[in-house]
Amino acid sequence: MYRKFAIITAISLQAWVFPLAAQSVSKRPMLTSPIDETKLVRLEGNTRSEANAANDRGLVPDNLAMDHMLLQLQRSPEQQAALDQFTENLHNPKSPDFHHWLTAAEFGQRYGLAPQDLSTITGWLQSHGFTVNSVYTNGLLMDFSGTAGQIRQAFHTEIHSLNVNGVPHIANMSDPEIPEALAPAIAGVVSMHDFRPHALLSKQVKQRPEYTFTSGGYVYEAVTPGDLATIYNLTPLFASGNTGAGQTIALIEDADLYTSQDWNTFRSTFGLTQYTSGSLTTVHPAGSSSANNCADPGLGGGDDGEATLDAEWASAAAPDASIQLVSCASSRTTFGGMIAITNLINSANPPMIMSISYGQCEAENGASANSAFSLAFQQAVAEGISVFVAAGDEGAASCDAGNTSATHGIGVSGFASTPYNVAVGGTDFGDSASGTNTNYWNSSNGANYTSALSYIPEIPWNDSCASSLLSNYFGFSTTYGSSGFCGSTNGVHYYQNVVAGSGGPSNCATGTSSAFGVSNGTCKGNTKPSWQTGTPGDGVRDLPDVSMFAADGVWGHYLVFCWSDTRNGGAPCTGAPSGWAGGGGTSFSTPIMAGIQALVNQNAGGAQGNPNYVYYQLAASDSCNSSNGDSSVSSCIFHNVTRGDIDVNCGGSTDCYGASTPAFGGGRRGGFGGGGSSSNGNGALSVSSQSFSPAFGAAGGWSFATGNGSVNAANLVRAWSSVQNP
Secondary structure (H helix, E strand, C coil): CHHHHHHHHHHHHHHHHHHHHHHCCCCCCCCCCCCCCCCEEECCCCCCCCCCCCCEEEECCCCCEEEEEEEEECCCHHHHHHHHHHHHHHCCCCCCCCCCCCCHHHHHHHHCCCHHHHHHHHHHHHHCCCEEEEECCCCCEEEEEEEHHHHHHHHCCCEEEEEECCEEEEEECCCCEEEHHHHHHEEEECCCCCCCCEECCCCCCCCCCCCCEEECCEEEEEECHHHHHHHCCCHHHHHCCCCCCCCEEEEEECCCCCCHHHHHHHHHHCCCCCCCCCEEEEECCCCCCCCCCCCCCCCHHHCHHHHHHHHHHHHHHCCCCEEEEEECCCCCCCCHHHHHHHHHHCCCCCCCEEEECEECEHHHHCHHHHHHHHHHHHHHHHCCCEEEEECCCECCEHHHCCCCCECCCCECECCCCCCCCEEEEEEEECHHHHCCHHHCECCCCCHHHCCECCCCCEEECECCCCCHHHHHHCCCCCCCCCCCHHHCHHHHHHHCCCCECCCEECCCCECCCCCCCCCCCCCECCECCCCCCCCCCCCECEECCEEEECCCCCCCEEEEECCCCHHHCCCCCCCCHHHCEEECCHHHHHHHHHHHHHHHHHHHCCCCCCCHHHHHHHHCCCEEEHHHHHHHCCCCCEEECCCCECCCEECCCCCEECCCCCCCCCCCCCHHHCCCCCCCCCEEEECCCCCCCECCECCCCCECCCECCEECHHHHHHHHHHHHCC
């Protein structure tokens, strides 16, 4: 048995020894002390908060298979400093390294661990009976498999069965421990549990009989690809031939499409088939060894809806681009999307644009997983890949996804809070709140179901009763408390929910939370990147960077997509699209921004790496107030959103102001407001629990509500070279 493992190790390390020798790359081994299994170091921040006594259902069998776990390694401080500087140089037009992107092999040769260290760690895993399936090309990640018993023996933590709100799970009950001698090179196991991130597709709105209509004095409009092109000024680009031709957008998924015919129907219905270079393929990228960890996920338990809308709306923004659905099934311990990302960026020719519409708050994701995403995205950027990640659909309360009120305070997605990705937030249109719908929409639909007339003033997407705009619309001067909108009958029954475009400061990327899902204890945020100018002087990475339309109907606007999987919530794609599926969420805005990047890349002639270096420079001088509407289209690149907020209702004492028990019980909510009830969720999320400071409001310039705002695509593409060629 050991002999077999030793052979695998020799084969996997050959790829490291010879290229390194050929290029004379010198690496300092970090693991120089003998391994003493009695001298241990705890890998903090790697236990799910659900792994507690209340949910515990006992030890799993020792022989329970734990396949394809990912051991996240870490480079030396000197290597990390060199990579950080190189990343800056790649985006500095005055540097000789400008846009000299690396291949995965070159990246591993420069910034991976020394072969001796990889051999030492591999040997240690094998000595405990684990199978080392692969050492990734980047020299910073290992795929290994074993059993629950082997985990207990090697990592000194037990895997238990859990019951969380009636759903069975498995997870480690304490932080893993490793020999002190290995600690310099090991960041942690990415996950030892089966909790999965959530897709950022907000609830679907009810189907509507037509696109532009009035009901009870309220106007409803659905957004189609033609509307997108009009509102965000894509039309001039398409007319000039800038349609994404020659570009490939990788959509990271843990599910396949229900059927590719949905994509075809979407494109034909909305007039996108005139762009004949557009294509769709599904790939399951293999790992870097014969022990492939990327299995076909099928429908992914209903996540095929996420895959479908990503593919359709990326194509809407870049109709001639090649859309590549990159999907892997989740193993018992590892999210399929993470497997897909890792395998893709370590391949020979990865696509230069990546879109990810999944998320998990930093405090729940854990220090190892947060590190894994950050390290993966930095590698992607070094290869020239532009990474777009959904900021989230929970306002500033990302640890309360799916809840009817926020109880865990302010938190952001660990997927989106790295310094190496574009975090994409969500907006809504402000015409309904202002009573100006007829200024921006035709009363009937034109060709390909288009009805938008121009750019439309935007507000932050927010379905919660804590929204100041909703509160004012319904005649309330305050949002919180029993006398505010969140305590009213209408507020409780229809608008008590944690649903809004996400934003906020990174506050638990490292360290350990001392309370369930709360960013406290030893938690710290990611350091503010050099490019993130014009943001609060808080020293940490702030979200989002940009936002695009993502509303799900609270003000009458939502997005249409063709998803015919009726068993999982879709609708037949027959007849007029008014009967199709509709919804919102940063799951839509993210692939749209990825599509716009395809237009940038086509015009610029190649890969661009992290777009934030350009976004923030342009935003400093080329932003306009979104409330001015169509007057800003001719000149501005960014539409700063200045009205509204992403504040959500809350209960409890963490970052919550004004919560009080309502005088009546809750009930099933309906309509656009959502479902469920809350008996004590009528407070408003606040930076302070002692005074009301909404988390967070829109403002001129950059804001936590919408970042730099939305983009005028044509102006962005045209201005890009002004930063790249100063």
